[in-house]
Amino acid sequence: MNYYPPCPQPERVTGLTPHVDIPGFALLLDCGDTPGLQVLKDGRWIFVEPLDGAVVVDMGRITEILSNGLYKAPEHRAVVSKSKERRSIVTFCYPALSFKVGPAMELIKLGSPPLYKTVTVEEYLGCFFNPKPDVPFIDTMKI
Ligand SMILES: O=C(O)CCC(=O)C(=O)O
Numbered sequence: 001m002n003y004y005p006p007c008p009q010p011e012r013v014t015g016l017t018p019h020v021d022i023p024g025f026a027l028l029l030d031c032g033d034t035p036g037l038q039v040l041k042d043g044r045w046i047f048v049e050p051l052d053g054a055v056v057v058d059m060g061r062i063t064e065i066l067s068n069g070l071y072k073a074p075e076h077r078a079v080v081s082k083s084k085e086r087r088s089i090v091t092f093c094y095p096a097l098s099f100k101v102g103p104a105m106e107l108i109k110l111g112s113p114p115l116y117k118t119v120t121v122e123e124y125l126g127c128f129f130n131p132k133p134d135v136p137f138i139d140t141m142k143i
């Protein structure tokens with residue numbers, strides 16, 4: 001669960017820094033009607049407006065790699081409100097640790113060269129939690 005208290009100067013704080021989620025996908029439930037989640041689209045931050053009872057499905061890096069880069073996992077962040085608090089509940093969905101993460105064979109057979117290495121989820125998480133200085137995580141997965 002994420003909690004974002006109100007802030008009298010919201011433009012001076014970051015709710016959650018811009019990032020791309022790393023699982024297969026993330027499921028997000030807004031607990032209320034205070035907007036806060038934003039997605040980067042064409043260089044602009046767009047609010048994902050909370051809809052009553054709706055679950056936001058956010059694609060993660062594992063799906064981006066499985067699709068050989070056909071689908072892009074979106075960069076997103078959370079901002080805070082001047083007067084209202086906000087809560088969100090997020091669940092990250094991963095395959096088993098032994099699952100091999102790499103471009104789907106069907107896509108490679110169609111003639112596109114693989115853009116990413118194939119590694120187990122365990123190795124993938126190992127790379128994420130032991131980052132190389134100055135190398136974006138996704139670049140360490142590229143061939
Ligand atoms: O609270 C939000 O809207 C964003 C949460 C999020 O992106 C995350 O937990 O990875």
Ligand SMILES: [Fe+2]
Nearest residue numbers: 019020021076
């Ligand atoms: Fe996220």
